[in-house]
Amino acid sequence: MIKSFVKDALIYTLPTVLSRGIAIFLLPIYTRIASPEELGALDLFLVFGNIIAFTVALEISQGVARFIPELSDIKQRLSYSSTGLYFTLFMYALFFITASTFYVELNHFITGKSEYAPFFQLALVFIALHGFFYYFQNQLRFEGNSVGYAIVSVFYAAANLASAFVFGIVYDLGLTAILYSMIVSVLLASLLGLFLLRQSFGLVFKPGLLKQLLKFSIPLVPASMLVFVSLYVDRYMINMLIDLESVGQYGVAVRLASAASLVMIGFQMAITPLIYKHYNEHDTPQSLSVIFKYFVVFAVFFFLAYSLVAEELLILLTTPEFYIVANVIPLLVLALLFSNMYVFMPGIGIRKKTHLIFLISIVAAVINIVLNYALIPVFGIQGAALATTIGYFIAFLFFIFFSQKLYYVPHKWLGYLVLFVIASSFVYLYFGYFAELNYFLTLVVRLLLVLTLIALMFKLKLITALELLTIKNAVMKKVYR
Secondary structure, eight states, rough: OOHHHHHHHHHHHHHHHHHHHHHHTHHHHHHHSHHHHHHHHHHHHHHHHHHHHHHHHTTHHHHHHHGGGGGOOOHHHHHHHHHHHHHEEEEEEEHHHHHTTTTTHHHHHHHHHHHGHHHHHHHHHHHHHHHHHHHHHHHHHHOOOHHHHHHHHHHHHHHHHHHHIIIIISOOOHHHHHHHHHHHHHHHHHHHHHHHHHTTTOOOOOOHHHHHHHHHHHHHHHHHHHHHHHHHHHHHHOOOOOHHHHHHHHHHHHHHHTTTHHHHHHHHHHHHHHHHTTTTTHHHHHHHHHHHHHHHHHHHHHHHHHHHTHHHHOOOOGGGGGGGGGHHHHHHHHHHHHGGGGGGHHHHHHTTTTHHHHHHHHHHHHHHHHHHHHHHHHHHHHHHHHHHHHHHHHHHHHHHHHHHHOOOOOOOOOHHHHHHHHHHHHHHHHIITTSOOHHHHHHHHHHHHHHHHHHHHHHSSSSHHHHHHHHHHHHHHHHHH
């Protein structure tokens, strides 16, 4: 299982690093062709799009993803995939017609400013098309076609960057340029995904299979909505308690913090299909423990190192209006890590106890709303980031509790906790006491903090020199192959 994981993780990670790296170059374009307020409106449009992604198709792609990895019969796999696709097509068509009818009212509800209604119309086109892109990505992933997934992801990012440059820099269309580029890139990437999956779909729609798929996926809808609340309520509350410009600044911090997904993506994309395929095998729990240990070491190291260069990244990629969010980025990195770490706690999914995900999501959403309301007036957008981080950390603790009861995996929790606390303390000390020193001294301090963390990893025996050598050899072997 670990060998399969290393192979798939590399295939998912390398193109994702490339595609996200390409996407990073969108920030200099976005922050130069649109104001913080316009970017705030865009962020709220995308938040609305995420609500739609969670609800309109009733998470049918998650149902398909749960069943097809266990199927060896090609006709059965095609029937599941096609049934899910046609259901998605119908639901998104219904959504687009309805939302386009009431786009003025929806825009006012989302942004509170009527002048953004024409932009919202364009956003609706992107949201509808993205539903299919999301479905095709999931299909590629759970069919085990990691190469196809990589091709589609890199193509989408490259098309977005190229079209944003043309519409934004060459034609100077402002916020319209961003929306045009999003529409063009998601349309082309969806067509590419459909081409790569042309053998996976046919003229098949089976109501019986749809019922089976929805029985699994519908309980995930309210849970996904609550996940949305936990992840995106901060933007709405910033808009409500501060202003739309602050939403734009916060959104830039989120985009930079989303580099944390580079830590997650290889693990996340590779691990879930492997778990569903091998969970009955005797050595799977131990393999999961090893994989999670490597993830924690890598994630904590990334959290510290990335946080320490947040200021330089803002200066390099944005304009002065956004520099104030440097101390927000570390919190958002943690929030993104905690929000995705549930994939390493597979007991709920294995035992199909999806109602527990719903209950966990309720708790996380309530905590997040309460903390946002309490902390934003006091700490501004940093309070929103702190609220989101705490909410996701508590949700992850619940995932640990239930998953370990349903499918026990041995983990070194004490060592992980110590490492996390130390890394968080280093970030706090740096921004609280050292960030204002002259540049040479800050470089020395940052280097010492990173080296101290690495030494601590060896001291806690979370990583050894032999393990590093083994990982290096495995990676190089896969790369050169």
